[in-house]
């Protein structure tokens with residue numbers, strides 16, 4: 001079977017798992033969809049591999065081989081094929097585009113479903129089917145020059161479209177309920193719309209009341225029925241939202257986007273926006289003593305920079 005045929009079989013099996021009434025098959029649905037997408041990506045790398053290179057672009061290891069004419073040909077070595085990160089790297093250097101944001105959500109859910117979630121439900125898997133549809137549709141049209149419909153066949157495509165419609169409808173209702181609330185900062189609203197339930201992984205999170213302050217209401221997961229207080233969602237959602245920026249600032253230097261809130265101690269303080277996402281505390285960002293800007297790592301809510309705090313402490317103890 002070709003890689004492309006394998007990909008279509010995997011996706012078909014995944015959708016059959018979804019249609020089954022046995023909820024245990026939701027795990028294999030997720031695995032099959034993720035595998036199907038990865039195979040679709042590998043199919044593209046296979047197409048681009050030079051002839052006689054033993055499909056170099058899909059092999060983890062590539063070795064130079066001297067040709068009769070004195071030239072060098074890079075040839076795939078061994079059976080191991082590229083992993084997710086290698087696919088991303090090769091796509092980047094070959095200028096192949098894919099919807100990595102949606103793809104990462106699919107892969108992350110596949111990884112988390114077996115280890116973290118205590119609840120397994122159809123709604124959270126519908127989100128993954130909807131994201132998969134987005135990835136497959138874009139990739140087949142943009143990179144394989146074929147419609148997803150002709151690639152996957154009418155039956156599969158119909159299921160994907162139906163699930164996508166159900167999910168999008170539910171998701172927009174949830175976003176609407178969040179939109180009616182007043183958040184301390186718009187970025188917190190954005191983080192809430194991306195937040196996934198800690199129990200089941202669904203992002204169908206809605207507020208229990210509308211038209212009021214976001215920090216005064218509680219939130220429910222439409223998929224598993226879990227209920228969460230504002231601070232719980234805010235701390236995870238905002239932390240998650242800035243995780244990548246925080247990682248990059250540690251790696252490449254630059255200001256930390258968020259710090260622990262010195263006021264409530266449990267909230268995530270948005271340094272750039274100057275407000276705690278949990279308690280709404282707005283700290284002083286320039287030192288009350290020397291007027292210098294206080295960097296995030298010295299921000300302790302006292303209003304003084306690290307140096308002035310240290311000097312004040314020293315004087316007190318003398």
Ligand SMILES: [Zn+2]
Pocket residue numbers: 119197198199200201202221222223224225226
């Ligand atoms: Zn849930």
Ligand SMILES: [Zn+2]
Pocket residue numbers: 261262263264265266267268276277278279280281
């Ligand atoms: Zn706080």
Ligand SMILES: [Zn+2]
Pocket residue numbers: 287288289290291292304305306307308309
């Ligand atoms: Zn100072």
